[in-house]
Amino acid sequence: MKKNAFYAQSGGVTSVINASASAVILEAKKSSKIGKVYAGKNGILGALREELIDTSKESKAFIESLKFRPGGVFGSCRYKLKSIEENLKEYERLIEVFKAHNIGYFFYNGGNDSADTALKISQISNKLGYPLQCIAIPKTVDNDLAVTDSCPGFGSVAKYVVTSTIEAALDVESMHESSTKVFILEVMGRHAGWITGASCLAQDSHPGAPHIILLPEVTFNQKKFLNKVKETVQKQGFCVIVASEGIKNSKGKFIAESDSKDAFGHSQLGGVAPRLSDLINTKLNLKNHWAVADYLQRSASHLSSGIDRAHAYEVGKKAVQFALQGLNGVMPIIKRKSSLPYKWEVVAAPLTKIANVEKKLPAGFISKDGMGMTKKARGYFQPLIEGKLPEIKNTQYKAGKMEMVTKKLHAWR
Template identity: 40%
Template sequence: MANSKKRNVIVGQSGGPTAAINSSLAGVYRTAKDRGYNKVYGMLHGVQGLLEGRYVDLSEHIQSGLDAELLKRTPSAYLGSCRYKLPGINENKEVYEKIFDILEKLEIDCFIYIGGNDSMDTIKKLSDYAIVFGSDIRFVGCPKTIDNDLALTDHTPGYGSAAKYIGTSVKEIIRDGWSLETAHGQVMVVEIMGRNAGWLTGAAALSKSEDCDGPDAIYLPELPFDIQAFIDKCKELLKKKASVVVAVSEGIHTADGKYICEMDNDPDYVDAFGHKQLTGTARYLCSVLAAEIGCKTRAIELSTLQRAASHCASRVDILEAYEVGGAAMKAADEGDTGKMVVIKRLSDDPYQAGTEVKDVHKIANDERLVPRNWITKDGTYVTNEFITYVRPLIQGDVSPIMVDGIPRHLYRKGFQDLL
């Protein structure tokens, strides 16, 4: 049950940025204010920044309706993000004591964390600590990840805009290859984010329409990747087509689990969660094709562009991100803790969805993959079921607020210096 006397809220952002994460932040802020909270603090660089005592009063930076609209249209994490893994309570209780001392000093009632899988692990641990040690602070997770791999939710805010950008970009890459005589006899390999889940790479199929054939093959990390079969398929395609475009997940791997990108260069860097940095998959495959077939190749890595392309944002995605932020704040205000807001799809045509809250313990550290029956039998494309699932999420546009021909973002010089 919510406190009779409301105090303050704190919100943070964690993990990889998206085109929609700040819309969720705007939703948290607006709902907290509408529900009578005094202050809404923003952690600078998530819980890692909080541990260092870095936070701001958001009312000093969101001062008008125009600021809120700019925030919704601003890509990446306005507050700054982090990839910080909280230790287990038994491993380092002092970290938790420090966090809760800061929260009590700020008179926090509700802690909202916007992020993906690893961020929900943070919500789980903090809510568990609060229950064990008798704190009344409520901890609620707000989903965010372009990877779309969170359990129990139909999809995650951020994914729709990334999918829209990928579908658009792959279509433009196909047109580029088709139009140039010098590109004939060439294979273009487009590398798309996705360590274990192929939701983003599958979105390349959105480019297929009456005016575009779409990519010639799509390889997801859910299935083992056979390099020789890939070479053979490209050979056959080149006999029929002047220009070939193939989309691959950065995380495709051989049957024994070795990432394709490791064939060329075994990455040494791992983040706080033990994740290897995956890059170079397309480059390696192009080198193999050039050596084995002798064809022209081009490696195209969408890299961070696919998660920061607010100029190609989905209106459905931005609106849902805002609603999910508001729903997280509402849930915390009404007494929920140790929960995450999820999106429940009600229908595809017309598309309708609502929100619910689920136990974060059933979400954290789990991973939702593309169903096997949404991938073709030979593993080289996605099925119509996949397209039916993703297409509603990319609908509509969000017009940027343009200044001198370039989109304007929410920015405060003094605030950014704090990051």
């Protein structure tokens, strides 16, 4: 008997998460076992509120175009379900909605929190006597999921950071004689330094930047940092720094949240780059510029990595195939078969090994002085930023129809 599928996006979006959505919808269409694909409006909140988008109402061209569309087209959310003990009602509500709409497949596109949610839902659905195939689809720019070699979303942000570092470094190189000597680029990755670390690939291009890489895995040492800035400016004439938003001092406090207050007594807002800039001004008196890429880095579809997009598409496709094969409580993950040439495949991994686990940069990736990366790291990162750039004729996007399925239940809450 045909069952419908539910697909939801979770947490911070990436420039390729919609490629996974596109794959789920197109692959499900091929199967006679799956009826419609309903997308949660604003992620799992859409299921709780019974706000289901009927993706079958969208044109094929629109679904195809999702491969190249940034953001989360159906809406994502930051909403973590509590444990079953704490809030059984939430889980019961989900099952009630799934039952009301004949949903037999649950695809949850997110990070390790979402893997945990998918796992819990697969467990509770069995207990409540409403069997559901639960598949988590990996997505995170942070690249911090366990078991998988890399995470869809990461390769593209890495490519953005590498490209931007090279371009800005050429700019600074040309101005340093009489103007800016130091440039700081702040990038994402609060707890793991994957994004920051990937910037090492920019060193293959002239002028060999970044000279300093500041990782959240390495305690920020102000003295060592300032010495290296000074030395680099003396030797090269200029210095380019890529810093993670999550670097911490020896007390374990985020640099971006350290002591300085504004005139009103408010703690200054985040921003590692302006702090480092202030430090360089005060202690070294070197003219510097800084950039904070923020959402630009994770939404830059125009610069997304072809390999990353292929990963994102393939995990979506395989998620449907695994569900049809009867798998449950798994995630399609990327297995690297070789780096040079880059070969990979997508296989199923149990969610129990992925849920709530955070993978940091391996020690072997970080150089001795803690401010650079090793050859091993470069070998890991390089293939992930490769592949064809998207063929976007112009960067204009259209709205979808976003037609809602008629509600059958009482309102939630």
